[in-house]
Structure formats: C-alpha cells, structure tokens
Amino acid sequence: MSAITTTGLTKLYGHRLPSIRVPGRGAPTVVRALEDLEIEVAEGEIFGFLGPNGAGKSTTIRLLLGLIHPTAGSATVLGLDAVRDSVEIRRRIGYLPGGIALYDNLTGERLLDYVGDLTGRPSSRRAELCDRLELPPATLRRLVRDYSRGMRQKIGIVQALQHDPELAILDEPTEGLDPLMQRAFYLILEELRAAGRTIFFSSHILSEVERVCDRVAIVRRGRLVVVENIEALLARRKRNVEMRVDGPLPRLEGVAGVSNVAANADGRITCQLEGDVGPFLAAIRDTRVVDLTIEPAHLEEAFLELYQDTDEVAS
Amino acid sequence: MNLVLLRHTWRSQRFKLAIVCLGLAIWSALLPVVYGTFGQTFKSIMDSGLIPQQLMQFGGGDIFSLSGSMALGAIHPISLILNSIFAIGFATSAIAGERQRGTLEVLLARPLSRRTVYGTLLVAVLGFVAIAIAASIVGAVVGAAIAGVAGELVPGRLPLFWLNGVLLFGAIAAVGLAASVSFDRLTPALGLTVGVTVVSYFLEVLGTFWPDAKGLQAYSIFHYFNAKQVLEGQVDAGNFAVLAAVAVVAVGWAVVIFPRRDLAAPS
Numbered sequence: 141m142s143a144i145t146t147t148g149l150t151k152l153y154g155h156r157l158p159s160i161r162v163p164g165r166g167a168p169t170v171v172r173a174l175e176d177l178e179i180e181v182a183e184g185e186i187f188g189f190l191g192p193n194g195a196g197k198s199t200t201i202r203l204l205l206g207l208i209h210p211t212a213g214s215a216t217v218l219g220l221d222a223v224r225d226s227v228e229i230r231r232r233i234g235y236l237p238g239g240i241a242l243y244d245n246l247t248g249e250r251l252l253d254y255v256g257d258l259t260g261r262p263s264s265r266r267a268e269l270c271d272r273l274e275l276p277p278a279t280l281r282r283l284v285r286d287y288s289r290g291m292r293q294k295i296g297i298v299q300a301l302q303h304d305p306e307l308a309i310l311d312e313p314t315e316g317l318d319p320l321m322q323r324a325f326y327l328i329l330e331e332l333r334a335a336g337r338t339i340f341f342s343s344h345i346l347s348e349v350e351r352v353c354d355r356v357a358i359v360r361r362g363r364l365v366v367v368e369n370i371e372a373l374l375a376r377r378k379r380n381v382e383m384r385v386d387g388p389l390p391r392l393e394g395v396a397g398v399s400n401v402a403a404n405a406d407g408r409i410t411c412q413l414e415g416d417v418g419p420f421l422a423a424i425r426d427t428r429v430v431d432l433t434i435e436p437a438h439l440e441e442a443f444l445e446l447y448q449d450t451d452e453v454a455s
Numbered sequence: 456m457n458l459v460l461l462r463h464t465w466r467s468q469r470f471k472l473a474i475v476c477l478g479l480a481i482w483s484a485l486l487p488v489v490y491g492t493f494g495q496t497f498k499s500i501m502d503s504g505l506i507p508q509q510l511m512q513f514g515g516g517d518i519f520s521l522s523g524s525m526a527l528g529a530i531h532p533i534s535l536i537l538n539s540i541f542a543i544g545f546a547t548s549a550i551a552g553e554r555q556r557g558t559l560e561v562l563l564a565r566p567l568s569r570r571t572v573y574g575t576l577l578v579a580v581l582g583f584v585a586i587a588i589a590a591s592i593v594g595a596v597v598g599a600a601i602a603g604v605a606g607e608l609v610p611g612r613l614p615l616f617w618l619n620g621v622l623l624f625g626a627i628a629a630v631g632l633a634a635s636v637s638f639d640r641l642t643p644a645l646g647l648t649v650g651v652t653v654v655s656y657f658l659e660v661l662g663t664f665w666p667d668a669k670g671l672q673a674y675s676i677f678h679y680f681n682a683k684q685v686l687e688g689q690v691d692a693g694n695f696a697v698l699a700a701v702a703v704v705a706v707g708w709a710v711v712i713f714p715r716r717d718l719a720a721p722s
Binding site: 153199202205207209230231235237238240241255257258259260299 | 459561562564566717718720
C-alpha cells in the first residue's frame, strides 16, 4: 500500500470570487497554488519534496492534512481520504509545520506533554529523541519563549516524532539547526526508515534531499516537474570535467555525451559529460593528460537544469 | 469536546480569571454599600425634582433599592469591561489569535476535528463567563451584608439573575468566537465584536436617557438583560429566549463556517 497518493490534486485560490471590477483595482486574480499533482509515496521510503519558496510544497502538505480543501482531485494518506478522514490521518501521522510556532508560555516539557496528550498516543520515543537532539531535562524545564531558533526547531521535531508515527510529514525540518544537529537528525530519519516508517520531507535545500531521500519530487509554480530516484536523477546529469594536457589537444567535439567544450592556450580543457564515460575516455586515449578532474553531479545542478528545461518548454 | 484542550485552556487562563473575578466581586460589593449608606439621601434628592428622572437611572439600574444597585453594578461600563475580558478578549483570540501566532497549526495537526476544537473553546469561554458572573453576585451579596441590607435580597431569585447575566455575556462570547473562526487575524475579529457590543450598549443607554430613542433599545442585546426586574421577581422568559437565540445563531454560523474554511499557511 502507498503511504501517500495524490490524483490530479489541484488547489486554486480566489476562483470563487465574483469577477467584479473594483475601481482602482484590477480584476480578482486566481492563484494557482497547485495544479494536477500526481505523486505516490511508498511505505518505508524517505520521499523528498523539493521546490523553491512558493512552489506549492506547503499547500500540498496542508491538503494532505485536511487544513485546506482541494479544488479538484483527491489525496489518500495511509489509505484514508485526506478530506473525509483527516482526523484519523492526523492520529497516525506526525507533522512538523514549516517555521513552527510554539506556545511561548509553556516549558518545553509541558508543551511536549500537552501535544502528546492531544495526540492520544504514548510518547514512546521522546526521551531518545531529546537525548539525540541534545535537549536535556534542564533545557526542557525552561519556558519556550527563552528558546533559540534552533531549540524551537528541535522541540518541533520531537513533537512530530515522539509518538512514533507511521508517517512523518516534515516541512523544512532542518531550518535553524546547526550542522551537528542536522547530522543527528539525518541519522534519526535513516533509523526511522530502517524501522519501516515513511517520511515525507519538504525542503528547498538540495544537499539534504540528496543526502537523505530515496526519491524526490520536484515542484515549481504549483506543478510537478519530475519524480525520480535520487540516484537516477544524478546519473543522467552532466558532470563537470576539467583537464590539463601536455601536447596536442584531443578532439572532443562530436564525442557522445560531451558538450560545452572549451580549450585554453595553456592546455586546459573544460567540458561537460553526460551518461557513459567510455566514449570520452576513448577520445583522450592518445592524449598526454597531466591533470584530470571529473566532479560528481550535484542535485543542485540537476535541479537547475530541470528548471531550465521547464522554462524552455513554457516559453 | 476535548478534555485535554479544555484543561489546557482553563489552566492557561486561571490567573486572569482569578483577577477578573476579584475585580467584579469588589465592584459588585461596592454598589449595595453605596445604596445602604447613601440610598435614602439620593432618593430625597430625586424626589425633590432637582435632577431629571432619566439621569437617576442607568441601563435599568439605580441606587434607590438593593435590586437597582445590583442591576446598576451589572450593567455599568466597569462591569462590562471586566466581563468582556473573557466574553470578547478570550473569545476573539481563541482561534484567530492562535492562527495569527501560528500555534493553531500545532493544535490542528492533532486528531481533533475543527468542530471539536470550537466546541471545547465554547465550553471554556462559557465556563469563564459563568464563573465571572457568579463572582459578581457573590460580591453583591457580601456588599449587601456589609451594608446591612441583605435582608432585602430574595436568594431564590439569584440563580435567574445569574442565568440572565450568563446568557448576555455568553451571547457576546458566542458572537466573538464566531468572528474568531471567520478571520485569519485577531484585529478584524476583535474589531467586529467590540463594534457590535459598543453599538448595542450605546443604543440601550441612549434609550434610557432620551425617551425618543427608546424604540432603538429593542435592537440592543443589553435590552434583554433585566437584572432589576429579575431580582424583583418579574421574569420575562422572552428576554432569556432572545439572548439564547443570539447565541444559537452565532454558534450555528461557527459550526458551519469553521470546518469549511481553508486554513492556509500563516503569513
């Protein structure tokens, strides 16, 4: 069974407004927050949901939680309808809102007790999570209003995961965490995956999605750009090649998978390489290579390329 | 209704409730003392015709009888402000305030339907109002005892006096909570509820002082709070029904609107 399935999920804002022109104002605009989203998240995977700010990530999450209602299409979470069964869905999931706001007048401990009691399930993982995220009892006894941004985020993570949910929906979970805490958090996610839990992970930080996710969906301007395995996405991306040669320059134009070749008078050649490296290696076989660097493709470049592609299609 | 949310709400408001109750009790104790001490003197002045009759009454209350002084205490702006701390302040911020602060996200991420959240907050605010009104009645009884006029009280009428007050401020609270579920920010919810309450209060007071404006009092929610008559044993069930109807309409609005609203990400 899929943990999350969306079918033609669409959310428009302002489409119900009467199209009356108010003097001094333009016609009411329809905001297309999300259009025709089709994704399927398998149980037990870490699914990255990637896109820049305003791409529709938070809208999707709010639709899954029943906080907003779809204009068209449908979504199921853990086999339950996101509109009809939203209370039951929220009983079985953990949710970390983006830029979480907490009750400032409570201590961290009291806050976790309160949300744990509201969830109605034992907070079986709280002690372990607090330990891993360096939230000692003394810190938890302080008022939330005295917490730093990072400490608030840690409390947010604990409240989302303390009851060991089947599915965790995390919106920008590493915001405000220092690198050490980010690493601790990634390890927690990997352990959750190993325990069969599903993670839906929204982010605009490409490196962390690349690091922790099995698959990624990329959204832009409310539309799905691609859903792919991280490895497959990286494998078909261009790698940056830089080499220095002593003697005649190799002929790289027309070699399969090689593009953007640029050669300097000092024997330095740069190009981009895509797919199988065999033809490229064959082309430089008779060249005296002094130095060669092939940079692995980063998701960031894949991401930007995909965005370029969709821009070209759109234009 | 969710008991965890109710407990949390009560716990977070307990100090404020204690202060409001103390303030109301002191204020309500004061007027029977004024009546007991100066009531006859004021009555002589009024009977002499020096002061127009209209100025000797305020919102159905006066200081020439224990029931009049208790009614005056209940309808006076000081009492209105103290009761509005919960009936307007708490009610309007209960949803819109949490939404503006972003904490509604944390609450609605739990397995609670919006109707459950609304119902729990309604029960909480009605409880606050009921306790605050009870505190003002206790204060008035203590004040009457201090002034030595407690014998004029008919204890059996006090529950109806309490009910009339609870219905008045409960109806205002229901309007406040209905406004709260309808807006994403506190300011419009608060502005709307304060506006409705102030206009309503103004119409009632205007009708008291200006006979030509008496007809407008029927449009005021305060017109259906008849503390003096209730304390004198003249109960008009229609007044109670009007206040209950206002509350029911506001609750009906909230119960229909809140679950259907889109709660977009806080800005």
